[in-house]
Amino acid sequence: MSEKILIVDDEQEIADLVELYLKNEGYTVYKFYSAKDTLTCIDTVELDLAILDVMLPDMNGFQLCQKIRERYTYPIIMLTAKDEEIDKITGLTLGADDYITKPFRPLEMVARVKAQLRRYKKYNPSHSADHEEPVIVHSGLLMDIKNHECLLDERPLTLTPTEFSILRILLENKGSVVSAEELFRKIWKDEYYSKSNNTITVHIRHLREKMNDTLENPKYIKTIWGVGYKIEG
Structure with a gap:
């Protein structure tokens, strides 16, 4: 179809x-x-x-x-x-x-x-069967990949598909820095990334707002200046 x-x-x-x-x-x-x-x-x-x-x-x-x-x-x-x-x-x-x-x-x-x-x-589980790790848990954050659901301290987080993808990639790479370019290419898989592209920055900011996280004192998403983003392992 x-x-x-x-x-x-x-x-x-x-x-x-x-x-x-x-x-x-x-x-x-x-x-x-x-x-x-x-x-x-x-x-x-x-x-x-x-x-x-x-x-x-x-x-x-x-x-x-x-x-x-x-x-x-x-x-x-x-x-x-x-x-x-x-x-x-x-x-x-x-x-x-x-x-x-x-x-x-x-x-x-x-x-x-x-x-x-x-x-x-x-x-999205209604479009494909996901055979990877079905649930990721980290510091009060629970991501159910199969059902495309995310909870923070047992409270549902309403995420767009792109926000869900970014958070999943960061969680799957806990302890490692993921660059904005790497995030962009993993999500969009195309060649249109440029250093002036602020798409990832805006999505990260929106994610932080939904998670009540802050740039200055992050509990979840940490900015590594000049390198990328990281969730501590």
């Missing part, structure tokens, strides 16, 4: 182009030019990924992202205007997993979609 992908962009030429490339890859595409028309689809179709433009005529992409995150954990890719760094950070903070800056190459879009779907299938 082909994965179902939602596209929301009021620039019809862009939406149509993305639809064409994704359909050529065998994906089922649900395309809309406004947020209002999208809401019914979100509630009635079992989607695997969403691509949301930030600038929409009736509701911005951030609000739509929030509505999706209230109920679903599938990956969300935001489309942002050129060099609008605040859009990228806002989208990631609200639960998006990745962003692509306009104008973009259609093949880059396809690569990002494939990377997100690979990661989502790997870490």
